[in-house]
Amino acid sequence: MKVLIVGSGGREHAIAWKVAQSPKVTKIYCAPGNAGISEFAECVPIGAMEFDKLAAFAKEKEIDLTVIGMDDPLVGGVVDAFEAAGLRVFGPRKNAAILEGSKAFSKDLMKKYNIPTAAYETFNSPEAALAYLETADMPIVLKADGLALGKGVLICQTLEEAKEGVKELMEDKKFGSAGDRIVIEEFMTGREVSVLSFVDGKTIKIMTSAQDHKRAGDGDTGLNTGGMGTFSPSPFYTDEVDAFCRKYIYQATVDAMAAEGREFKGIIFFGLMLTAKGPRVLEYNARFGDPETQVVLPRMKNDIVEVFEACIDGTLDQIDLQFEDNAAVCVVLASDGYPVHYEKGFPISGLEKVKAKEGYYVFHAGTKFAEDGKTFLTNGGRVLGVTAVGKDLKAARANAYEAAEWVSFENKYMRSDIGKAIDEA
Numbered sequence: 001m002k003v004l005i006v007g008s009g010g011r012e013h014a015i016a017w018k019v020a021q022s023p024k025v026t027k028i029y030c031a032p033g034n035a036g037i038s039e040f041a042e043c044v045p046i047g048a049m050e051f052d053k054l055a056a057f058a059k060e061k062e063i064d065l066t067v068i069g070m071d072d073p074l075v076g077g078v079v080d081a082f083e084a085a086g087l088r089v090f091g092p093r094k095n096a097a098i099l100e101g102s103k104a105f106s107k108d109l110m111k112k113y114n115i116p117t118a119a120y121e122t123f124n125s126p127e128a129a130l131a132y133l134e135t136a137d138m139p140i141v142l143k144a145d146g147l148a149l150g151k152g153v154l155i156c157q158t159l160e161e162a163k164e165g166v167k168e169l170m171e172d173k174k175f176g177s178a179g180d181r182i183v184i185e186e187f188m189t190g191r192e193v194s195v196l197s198f199v200d201g202k203t204i205k206i207m208t209s210a211q212d213h214k215r216a217g218d219g220d221t222g223l224n225t226g227g228m229g230t231f232s233p234s235p236f237y238t239d240e241v242d243a244f245c246r247k248y249i250y251q252a253t254v255d256a257m258a259a260e261g262r263e264f265k266g267i268i269f270f271g272l273m274l275t276a277k278g279p280r281v282l283e284y285n286a287r288f289g290d291p292e293t294q295v296v297l298p299r300m301k302n303d304i305v306e307v308f309e310a311c312i313d314g315t316l317d318q319i320d321l322q323f324e325d326n327a328a329v330c331v332v333l334a335s336d337g338y339p340v341h342y343e344k345g346f347p348i349s350g351l352e353k354v355k356a357k358e359g360y361y362v363f364h365a366g367t368k369f370a371e372d373g374k375t376f377l378t379n380g381g382r383v384l385g386v387t388a389v390g391k392d393l394k395a396a397r398a399n400a401y402e403a404a405e406w407v408s409f410e411n412k413y414m415r416s417d418i419g420k421a422i423d424e425a
Contacts, residue, residue, distance in 0.1 A: 001024050001025055001026060001064035001065060002025075002026065002028075002029070002061060002062060002063050002065075003019050003065050003066070003305070004028075004030070004057070004058055004061070004063045004065070004066040005019065005028065005029070005030045005031075005037075005041060005067045005069060006048050006054060006070065007033075007048060007068070007069030007070045008030075008032050008034050008037075009034070009069070009290055009365045009366070009382075010290055010291055010293075010294055010363040010365035010382070010384075010385040011069050011070075011287075011289070011290035011291070011294070011363075012030060012034075012037060012069040012070075013037045013040075013363040013364050013365075013385075014293045014363050014385075015069055015288065015304075016028055016030055016033075016037050016040040017297070017361070018297045018300070018304045019040075019067070020041075021303070021304075022303045022304065024303070024306075028040055028042070029042050029043075029063070030043050030044070031043070031044045031045075031047075031048070031054060032044065032045055032046060032047060032048070034364050034365075034379070035369045035376055035379075036362070036363065036376070036384075037364065038369075048070050048072060048073045049072060049073055049076060049078075051073070051077070051081040054066075054078065054082075055081055055082055055087060058082065058085075058087050059085065059087065063087065064088060065088050065089070065090065065305065065309070066082055066088070066090065067089075067091070068089065068090065068091035068287065069287060069288060071097075071101075071147055071286065071287055074092060074094075074100075075094065075097045075098070075100065075101035075147060075286070076094070077093070077094035077097075079092060079097075079266075080094050090265075090308040090312060091265075091266045091267075091286075091287065092265055092266040093263075093265075095262045096257060096264040096266075097286040098262070099253075099257065099262075099264065099268070100283075100284055100286035100287070101146065101286070102145055102146065103143045103145045103183045104145050106283070106284050107120050107185070108122075109256055109257070110281060112256070113253075113256040114248075115248065115249055115252050115256065116248060116280045116281065117280050117281040117282075118141070118188050118273075118280060120183050120184060120185035120186070121183070121184050121185075122145075122183050123170075123181065123182055123183075123184065124180070124181050125170075126166050126170040126171055129166045129170065129182060133162045133163060133166070133184070136162075138156065138158055138187075139156055139158075140155075140184060140186065140187055141155055141156070141184070141185050141186070141187050142154040142156060142165045142169060142182055142183075144169050144175045144178040144179040144182060145178065145182060145183060146179070146180070146181075147178055148178045149226060151223075151225070151226070151339070152169070152175045152178055152179070154168070154169070155187065166182070188273045188275050188282070189276075190275040190276065191211075191234075191236040191273070191274040192212075192273055192274075192282065193210075193211055193234045193237045193274060194210045194234075194269065194272070194292050195207070195210075195237070195245070195269075195270045196208075196210070196267060196268075196270075196288065196293075198307055198310075198311050198319075198321065199254055199268050199311060199316070200310060200312075200314045200316035200317075201254075201258065201263040201265050201314055203254075203316040203317045204250050204316075205307075205319060206246070206250060206321075207300070208232050208233050208299055208300075209232060209237035210231065210232035210233070210289070210292040210295055211230060211232075211234045211236075211421070212291065212292055213230065213417075213418055214228070215228070216338065216339060218415050218416055218417045219417065223339055224339075225334075225339045225381075225382070226381075227291045227382075228414070228415045229291065229331045229332050229414075229415060230289075230292050230294070230330050230418070231295060231393055231396070231397065231422065232292070232295040232296055232328050233327065233393075237274075241274060244279055245272065245279050249272075249279065250270065253281075253284070264286075265314075266286060266287065267285075267287050268284060268285075268286065269288070269289045269292070270284065271283040271284070291330045291332060291363075294328075294330040294363045294385045294387045295330045298328050299323045299324045299327075299389065300321075300322075300324075302319065302320075302322060306319065307319055307321065326389050326390065326391055327389065327390055327392050327396040328389045328396050329388060329390075329393065329396040329399070329401075329419045330363075330418070331385070331386050331387075331414055331418050332383075332415075332418075333382075333386060333404060333409075333412055333414050334382050334383060334413045335366075335378055335380070335382075335411050335412075336411040336412070336413040337411070337413075338382065339381055343411055344377070344378045344379050345377050346377060346410040346411065347376070347410075348375075348376040348378060348407065348408070349408050350407040353403075353406045354386060354403045354406055359389040359390070359399070360386075360387070360388045360399065361386075361388070362384055362386055363384065364376075364383075364384055364385075365380060365382040365385060366380015366381060366382055366383050378411075383409070383412075384407060386403045387400060388400040388403050393419060393422040396419075400418070401418075
């Protein structure tokens with residue numbers, strides 16, 4: 001069968017790598033893709049938001065399955081466009097992708113169906129938000145309602161910070177229209193855990209747990225980024241936590257969406273906070289996480305194409321989802337200055353050494369080919385995700401950092417403490 005993957009980052013590279021392992025697959029395309037993805041897929045110059053062009057391409061090439069990696073096209077309705085064209089596609093429809101597309105929607109859903117989350121209020125005007133802050137406890141969390149590349153969340157320690165945050169989001173439009181409406185919620189403390197799941201509208205199958213590192217600097221300092229690294233599984237995601245989440249969060253979310261007439265088929269990413277009062281939902285995403293995908297898929301035993309098709313067909317209950325009894329760590333190699341100002345276009349060396357070693361992987365996030373068509377150049381803030389597996393988290397972490405040192409490019413930057421929390425577990 002022929003598969004089209006929509007997206008251009010490390011997540012899509014990991015998906016392409018996993019799809020390529022399926023004996024069912026004879027040809028992979030990726031739109032628009034990147035230099036690294038071209039090892040597994042033929043990259044085509046169509047943007048992720050060019051729905052008509054994507055659908056026309058899928059028809060022309062007789063694509064059997066399209067997999068949507070990114071949030072913007074899902075929230076924009078790419079699945080609806082493909083289905084209207086009679087094409088088979090993996091991902092939630094627009095009315096279900098709102099689970100990620102609107103923070104206010106997801107918070108209201110959780111409140112209505114008693115899914116544990118932080119207390120919150122929603123505001124459509126800066127004046128109302130500022131008036132509420134005068135009576136609120138600090139610290140507090142401000143969230144842009146819409147999509148903001150994973151960066152539209154501000155944790156404010158003081159009233160002054162919170163007021164400045166409202167100005168940034170609603171008046172200065174730091175994240176554009178995503179900040180037209182904001183959610184202000186209580187600040188929760190505890191360990192963060194990410195849990196990905198496959199959903200077919202009624203059945204949910206939980207993948208292995210992971211934990212992301214969003215801040216740019218060591219010790220979780222600096223600005224929020226798209227993710228500087230991740231590890232899987234989380235030692236803090238215990239059997240007790242799993243049992244609670246299965247009972248009160250996972251299936252409850254799938255059932256709530258169905259009850260609202262928004263049947264969800266695809267990936268639900270649960271961002272959880274393990275508070276003293278029990279697990280709470282921080283956020284939902286409607287697709288694979290990035291860079292969580294880079295540590296979850298290398299541990300997955302199943303043929304991912306079979307799982308995608310089961311989600312589409314409503315037969316996920318027949319899939320025995322299995323993961324290796326090991327661990328994986330991903331260290332993101334970024335351009336110094338990310339996520340604000342950085343230079344690109346530098347040659348990358350050392351990739352062959354990583355790829356030559358079993359259990360070591362490099363997933364390209366922001367790369368392109370030089371004019372010679374062979375040399376990889378940096379082409380983004382996040383450049384590469386260097387991933388390694390090991391018998392346990394400490395071994396995987398040592399392997400990932402060993403491999404990260406083999407790769408070099410001018411202005412290379414990485415955090416030195418990805419997965420350090422495992423030492424405290």
